[in-house]
Amino acid sequence: MLGKTAGGLYWMFRGLERAENNARLIEAGFRIALTRSTNTETEWKSVIITSAAQQGFTAKHSEFSSTNVIDYMLRDTDNPSSVLSVVKQARDNARLVRTALTTEVWSAVNETWMVITELLKNPVPDTDLPEVLSIIRQQSALVRGALHGTMLRNDIYDFCRLGTFIERMDSTARIIDVKYYTLLPSPSLVGSRMDNVQWETLLRSVSAHRSYRWAVEEEYTATNIANFLVLDRRMPRSLAYCAGQIVENLDYLSEEYGDRRPSRDMAEHMNARLKGRDIHSIIEEGLHDVLGTIISDVAALGAQIEKDYRFIH
């Protein structure tokens, strides 16, 4: 496979994952804005920070209002991470790697681009927001379904999956990090209403508020939520799950190509940090610091994969 193709697949799926994550972040923020009458600005600001878009946002807007944030995250083409930008970029990448995709996957991405471009042509009024966000998530699911259902399990598939999980791991780590303080054991806040809402938002940001109740317990507690999002391998957006998937996909590549490249060892190292860990020891070590290390590890791993598989040079 061409190095460029591997890169195109990887970035295409990073883009699609990012679009979906943005939709979730906005949904969680919107819910807070609906359920709380004051101080929604902090919530919207955290959405911007989570998607690492603070600099670009503040260059254009002075206020973290829901209108500003929603528009910037969904439609603003000056924002390289807006849904519109990443979907366009994913579709451009799909055109670039057209020969590596099944007709189903290509049609799904192309249709996603057509639907979302039309959907986001004009500012989205609050009344339409839930539907728009749900369509974005559905389109993303459509592409994923086509990928799972029709693609050969070969290196092409592995690069798609690597893009997905690198992006997802980075996103989950950022979401937890932005709100990590709500997870810190602080006796004065535990059990207070605000605390619960914060935690619920955190879970909603990764679509885990329901699965948490099924898999863990009905009560929100700081350590259990942290454990669920960081270490629980049943949870498809947890850090440990993503790390495990990355290692697995790099393993398949090693097998297919008959060699072992530096990214493989880096991923295993990253995975080992999370494997067999206890959430209490992580909190003790400092959740923020651990997450910071993970975010930079993920970035370094992404760069190494790019190098190992000759995306550019």
Add this chain to the structure above:
Amino acid sequence: MTSQSQHFSEMMGQDSVRTPYVDYEAWFSRQDTARLSRKAKDAEAFFRRTGITFNVYGQTDAEERLIPFDLVPRILTAAEWAKLSRGIDQRVRAVNAFLHDIYNRQDILRAGIIPVELIQNNDAFLPQMIGFSPPGDVYTHIVGTDIVCTGEGEFYVLEDNARTPSGVSYMLENRETMLQMFPELFSKIKVQPVSDYPKNLRRSLAACAPASCEGRPTVAVLTPGIHNSAYYEHSFLADQMGVELVEGHDLRIVDGKIAMRTTEGHKVIDVIYRRIDDEYLDPLTFNPDSLLGVPGIMDVYRAGNITIANAPGTGVADDKAIYCYMPEIVEFYTGERAILKNVQTFRCSEADSLKYVLDNLADLVVKEVHGSGGYGMLVGPAASKQEIEDFRAKLKARPSNYIAQPTLSLSTVPIFTDAGLAPRHVDLRPFALVSPQGVHITPGGLTRVALKEGSLVVNSSQGGGTKDTWVLED
């Protein structure tokens, strides 16, 4: 439907439906128009979803456009096709022989059949190709000859398109679309298939691999990238052939050969089907600003380590000034009379012709010898008195810069409209593949249709559409 015009209608004869269309017409007359309208809309949605679109140059952010597809096929009998394909085969062989001669012994110049200046002053003539024979002596691996019809069995070649003809993906997708929309038609009417084209293309390219190639030749398609107007076709052909689609920056020279950067290191390419123009092919040899090509590829080529399809410098064979010598060229190299007609062409460099052209400007089309895309030309019947007089001055000042042709009465084939069938002018671009094993022509080709009533312009950039082209089984 009756055709009131004086133009030849390929569907409607003098008083009855022409033979190739009898079965189709019988089927069509039983169809519900509303259902057909719906099908036409379905087809458009299908083209969009599949991404069968083209970009308009200079408008990177502009909407991608569809080439309109018309659901009425253009139909040729096996006998009509037999004559056409024999003529194309002959012409393609002559063009290849001409190119080899022009870049080597130049017998045709010595024989005085073509003036030396026509070659010397021709930008498409590449001195880098002199004294070099490409692998298998094939220059034009892929040819898309533009043909028009003016009456029963009256076919004329308009252009030889020996560089990088496009449109073959539409030929293939149009057929797929028709098969999807009207499967029952194909069980009633036996149409010669076109779907083997990608397989034949790959086979034909592989057969032209350089002598240095060991084992199964590696073929790749070279594209300028996703912003090129024909990118869809590039990716489609690579995909259908099962070969990599590369850009210049994916390639480099490794041990004197062209290699592509893969996830497993650099891999040698033997045959490159390039969809970029000569001038962008190699910044070291041609346009130094080109970022699309591969620096040094011409050296690799001349060392016999890569096949470039089509060969650089083939443009000299489809120049308008050379065009008018095609009957002589065919005869010179094949020893046969040309089967397909050339449009009568007056070379204004010759005194008698010039006089005739000046006397009949209002009835002629006058073109610049090296012009293309309809620039710098006069369409006599459509021009005002003033425009004709202005052009007369230009023509007198530099007669050798112009050729003139009579306006042709192009045939029509009906298109489907909400009001029923309506005649529109068409042309035809069949695709020929050339390898040392011979010439292979896919039955049919791409029919382009001028969608505007009375218009003769079939170009997709100017409102033209396409049709599926059927060659009936014998």
